Amino acid sequence: MISVQEALNYIAQSPLNRRIQQVDLLDSIGKILAEDVIADRDFPPFNRVAMDGIAVAYQHTGQTWIIENVQYAGSPQITLSDPAHSIEVMTGAILPEGCDTVIRYEDLEILPAEGNKLARLLLPLEEIKKGQHVHPKGIDRKEGSIVLAKGLRISPAEIAILATVGKTQVWVEMPPQVAIISTGDELVEIDETPLAYQIRQSNSYMLASALQQKGIASQRFHLTDDPEILHQHLANILENYEVVLLSGGVSAGKKDYVPAILTALGVQKCFHKVAQKPGKPFWFGVKTNETGEVTRQVFALPGNPVSTFLCFLQYAQAAITRQAVRYEDVYLAQKVHFKPALTYFAPAKTYFDEGKQMAVPFEGSGSADFANLTSCDGFVILPAEQQEFPAGTLVKFIRFR
Numbered sequence: 001m002i003s004v005q006e007a008l009n010y011i012a013q014s015p016l017n018r019r020i021q022q023v024d025l026l027d028s029i030g031k032i033l034a035e036d037v038i039a040d041r042d043f044p045p046f047n048r049v050a051m052d053g054i055a056v057a058y059q060h061t062g063q064t065w066i067i068e069n070v071q072y073a074g075s076p077q078i079t080l081s082d083p084a085h086s087i088e089v090m091t092g093a094i095l096p097e098g099c100d101t102v103i104r105y106e107d108l109e110i111l112p113a114e115g116n117k118l119a120r121l122l123l124p125l126e127e128i129k130k131g132q133h134v135h136p137k138g139i140d141r142k143e144g145s146i147v148l149a150k151g152l153r154i155s156p157a158e159i160a161i162l163a164t165v166g167k168t169q170v171w172v173e174m175p176p177q178v179a180i181i182s183t184g185d186e187l188v189e190i191d192e193t194p195l196a197y198q199i200r201q202s203n204s205y206m207l208a209s210a211l212q213q214k215g216i217a218s219q220r221f222h223l224t225d226d227p228e229i230l231h232q233h234l235a236n237i238l239e240n241y242e243v244v245l246l247s248g249g250v251s252a253g254k255k256d257y258v259p260a261i262l263t264a265l266g267v268q269k270c271f272h273k274v275a276q277k278p279g280k281p282f283w284f285g286v287k288t289n290e291t292g293e294v295t296r297q298v299f300a301l302p303g304n305p306v307s308t309f310l311c312f313l314q315y316a317q318a319a320i321t322r323q324a325v326r327y328e329d330v331y332l333a334q335k336v337h338f339k340p341a342l343t344y345f346a347p348a349k350t351y352f353d354e355g356k357q358m359a360v361p362f363e364g365s366g367s368a369d370f371a372n373l374t375s376c377d378g379f380v381i382l383p384a385e386q387q388e389f390p391a392g393t394l395v396k397f398i399r400f401r
């Protein structure tokens, strides 16, 4: 049996090879960029006026200037004819030829003067700095430089850059095709009325909704605990899906066929059983191609709903979404005693007390008591090496709400 950390390492060492595709700019939001993006021009592409006011030639700055023209945003560059004059300029305009400095309207008085307008400075001259309120060409990024590097996740900030460089189409990594399979003879669909010894399947909906929250679609299947059915359908599903999330059939029961069948179908086992509670029977394996790239990831999760959910949150979620889990720091609100040499993921509710995030663990809540999860926000993670966790102990927390 391996430790929680070893399980995380195995999964991290077997990342799924991602398909890449060109998509419309807006469809790239939230996805991983699969190309380096180059600045097609300088950022900004010209010396840009950053304030409404007048543009002047600094070395000829006096206390008043004749305004000889207006430079609007979106108009071709005009030229200052007399270095002692000025040109009215608008934010976003190209700086007129012959000018190097902008003075804001707020610092000026504009006066009429013999057919012309006159700008008079309201400040001491020393307060005007050469080059002020000009956004110099290329200061943000230079033409030809990489403005966005392959591998980053696209947020609205990246969309703005992609738009600026004229990318109507963007190469991105596509989310994997995910199959979610519930196994068990006792399971019926949710619109059926279960017999006395049956239950409605909930795990596949829990997992599908968790993925849907992250913008990832999935297909659900139910397979009975029949080796032939499992073999045949799993073979088919492995043909068509890149990530397979199974629940149930991985423990020590007489009908827990899943690990043997996955192996028979050429899925290489990375590990089976992790020193943790709940979720100990968790099985993980991959299929690779001739060049050793991982083409399929199979997460076979134990069937008890709390185990299924915890194993998904802790192991499968980050691998599928490529978004690392953000563990929080919490203080235990009450002491916990846990003897077995297993990492204990206890469902817990969090609250703030004097700026500290506290967590109340739901002790004694079993891996089948999934209704208790509705009173919880996540799981506290109590290390395997320790048995006593006094109130106030700082521990990691994995959140689902």
Ligand code: AMP
Binding pocket: 182, 183, 184, 186, 187, 199, 200, 201, 202, 203, 204, 247, 248, 249, 250, 251, 253, 301, 302, 303, 304, 305
């Ligand atoms: P297993 O891992 O197959 O031994 O299942 C452990 C427990 O989880 C059993 O009580 C199953 O009935 C239950 N279980 C398995 N799959 C599901 C499911 N999709 N929804 C709800 N409970 C399940």
Ligand code: MG
Binding pocket: 183, 184, 185, 225, 248, 249, 303
């Ligand atoms: Mg089962």
